[in-house]
Amino acid sequence: MYVGRIVVAGRAQGRSFVAYRVSSRSFPNRRAEVHDKSITVMPLDPADLARNPYISYNCIRVADDVAVVTNGTHTDMITERIEDGQSPGDSMALSLLAYGHERDELDTPRIAGAVRGNRAWLGIARKDELRVQQFRLDEDQALMVATYEKTNFEDVSMSAWDVAGIARKAYDLSFERPVCAAAALACSAEPNGGFILAAYNPD
Numbered sequence: 001m002y003v004g005r006i007v008v009a010g011r012a013q014g015r016s017f018v019a020y021r022v023s024s025r026s027f028p029n030r031r032a033e034v035h036d037k038s039i040t041v042m043p044l045d046p047a048d049l050a051r052n053p054y055i056s057y058n059c060i061r062v063a064d065d066v067a068v069v070t071n072g073t074h075t076d077m078i079t080e081r082i083e084d085g086q087s088p089g090d091s092m093a094l095s096l097l098a099y100g101h102e103r104d105e106l107d108t109p110r111i112a113g114a115v116r117g118n119r120a121w122l123g124i125a126r127k128d129e130l131r132v133q134q135f136r137l138d139e140d141q142a143l144m145v146a147t148y149e150k151t152n153f154e155d156v157s158m159s160a161w162d163v164a165g166i167a168r169k170a171y172d173l174s175f176e177r178p179v180c181a182a183a184a185l186a187c188s189a190e191p192n193g194g195f196i197l198a199a200y201n202p203d
């Protein structure tokens, strides 16, 4: 099954995490690059940027005790609102409402996830629907939403020992056409310990 981009919010070994996978039919030549507090999805060929505005963006950003994950530039607005003191759920709802779905040939939904301690939020902006939901995560529970087919919020098996393992598990999810993956894992069970970031790019 092809589900496009995948957002995950979960808990592993008592620590919260977000994860992301790019799957793509049309722009498979991309990689995820880790920075200090963000991970960027970039095309290998900069000329691709002129062909489609939706293929390069920060997929993960960290704001204090919250990690945010999305499939587009709305990552930045959600994160910056959280940094301004707004709750993750309100930040996500406002940002998804403001941006709406992508204006491409498939009306691709904008999707989003966030974690703070054992609380998680997932959101989706489709052409005909806006949904944001808060969850209280069990230990070793993870939830996903994708751009196509898997657009309801559902459990996914994604536990791993470290952040590199989580990124790899995201890449290995059994959906078609994986390209690259990324993850942010809380450094400790305490909410304010920060997050460690990792990406997985094949070869």
Ligand SMILES: NC(=O)c1ncn([C@@H]2O[C@H](COP(=O)(O)O)[C@@H](O)[C@H]2O)c1NC=O
Residues within 6 Å of the ligand: 004, 005, 022, 023, 024, 025, 026, 027, 041, 052, 054, 055, 056, 071, 072, 102, 104, 105, 106, 108, 109, 147
């Ligand atoms: N976020 C991304 O990495 C991303 N990659 C592709 N898209 C959009 O989705 C459309 C379909 O792409 P694909 O056939 O690769 O799933 C593309 O034309 C583009 O408008 C994206 N937009 C949203 O997911």
